[in-house]
Amino acid sequence: MDSSCAQQRPCAHKSASVLANDQLAERTWRLRLHGPEVAALAQPGQFFMVRIAGRTDPLLGRPFALYDTVLDGQGGLVGLEIVHLVVGKMTTLLSGLKPGDSVEIWGPLGMRFPAVPDHVARVTLVAGGIGQTPFLAYSRELLGGRGFAGKSAQKVVDKVELVYGARRESLLAGLDAFVQAGACVLPCTEDGSLGLKGRVTDGLDTLEKPEWIVACGPEPMLYAVARWARERGVPCQVSLETPMACGLGICFSCVVKVASSEQASGWDYQRVCIDGPTFDAANLIDLQK
Ligand SMILES: Cc1cc2nc3c(=O)[nH]c(=O)nc-3n(C[C@H](O)[C@H](O)[C@H](O)COP(=O)(O)OP(=O)(O)OC[C@H]3O[C@@H](n4cnc5c(N)ncnc54)[C@H](O)[C@@H]3O)c2cc1C
Ligand code: FES
Numbered sequence: 592m593d594s595s596c597a598q599q600r601p602c603a604h605k606s607a608s609v610l611a612n613d614q615l616a617e618r619t620w621r622l623r624l625h626g627p628e629v630a631a632l633a634q635p636g637q638f639f640m641v642r643i644a645g646r647t648d649p650l651l652g653r654p655f656a657l658y659d660t661v662l663d664g665q666g667g668l669v670g671l672e673i674v675h676l677v678v679g680k681m682t683t684l685l686s687g688l689k690p691g692d693s694v695e696i697w698g699p700l701g702m703r704f705p706a707v708p709d710h711v712a713r714v715t716l717v718a719g720g721i722g723q724t725p726f727l728a729y730s731r732e733l734l735g736g737r738g739f740a741g742k743s744a745q746k747v748v749d750k751v752e753l754v755y756g757a758r759r760e761s762l763l764a765g766l767d768a769f770v771q772a773g774a775c776v777l778p779c780t781e782d783g784s785l786g787l788k789g790r791v792t793d794g795l796d797t798l799e800k801p802e803w804i805v806a807c808g809p810e811p812m813l814y815a816v817a818r819w820a821r822e823r824g825v826p827c828q829v830s831l832e833t834p835m836a837c838g839l840g841i842c843f844s845c846v847v848k849v850a851s852s853e854q855a856s857g858w859d860y861q862r863v864c865i866d867g868p869t870f871d872a873a874n875l876i877d878l879q880k
Pocket of ligand 1 (some may be wrong): 638649653654655656657673674675676677678681684724725743831832833834835854868
């Protein structure tokens, strides 16, 4: 473990040079970073804190999910990719980076996606907004297309389906990458410009009953998906995008209420950066209302 990381898991704090920075969709960019050591540690579901090298504004790093690892022509690990939506200061700066520029990156942070139970043959991923980002690496892993963190590629399930919602087609990013990874993609747009007209829960209604749902996206979407799953008795994991200051478990800016039999209240706080970012929806108090 690098001494700069306070988590008791392997992670590193490195300067990483930009290999490429490509616009994938409206306000959405894919940043390809050189960093074989950091990429070698990363597993689907984990995230990285990113800062612009040499700048103190913005002062705090920002969390971004592992989107994919980058391989060279011989299959050797070269680095990693993050995909981000431009919403504010940091993401605006990231979208302007050029090959050869540097960022500071620390991670991987947080827990990987939880293991899929042995009896599950089909995983249903549900993404809204920029919530598709943790799911490309995960799709590759589940379908045996790529091993992560030194593990060999081994198929975990027979089928991965991605229900991916956005307001309009121009905001859907990387659909071809998911298809190429082997996922069955169901786009849902609120204006009907691509795929099903409606929300991700409308998309879920069209599928065979899911066996295992993993969702990532804005809170109202997670709330709706968790309720949809609860009403049908489908296990549902949610990956949270809670704002974070340190990413390392120190500042407590990222806490959520999680069910706990050890507390008289029935719940306790957990840190999304250390204990998450993925939680069983049934244990998240704020998703039960
Ligand atoms: C574990 C994790 C993984 C993430 N992965 C990705 C990813 O792969 N791609 C991606 O685009 N984003 C991701 N996010 C969200 C991302 O961290 C924020 O969008 C980013 O910090 C915004 O930084 P900024 O400086 O551009 O915006 P700021 O200038 O800090 O904020 C601009 C506006 O966005 C709002 N905002 C900032 N952060 C969040 C947030 N986390 N949730 C909701 N509103 C927010 C602010 O309140 C403000 O209104 C992730 C968040 C977490 C916790
Ligand atoms: S972000 Fe600081 S404790 Fe989680």
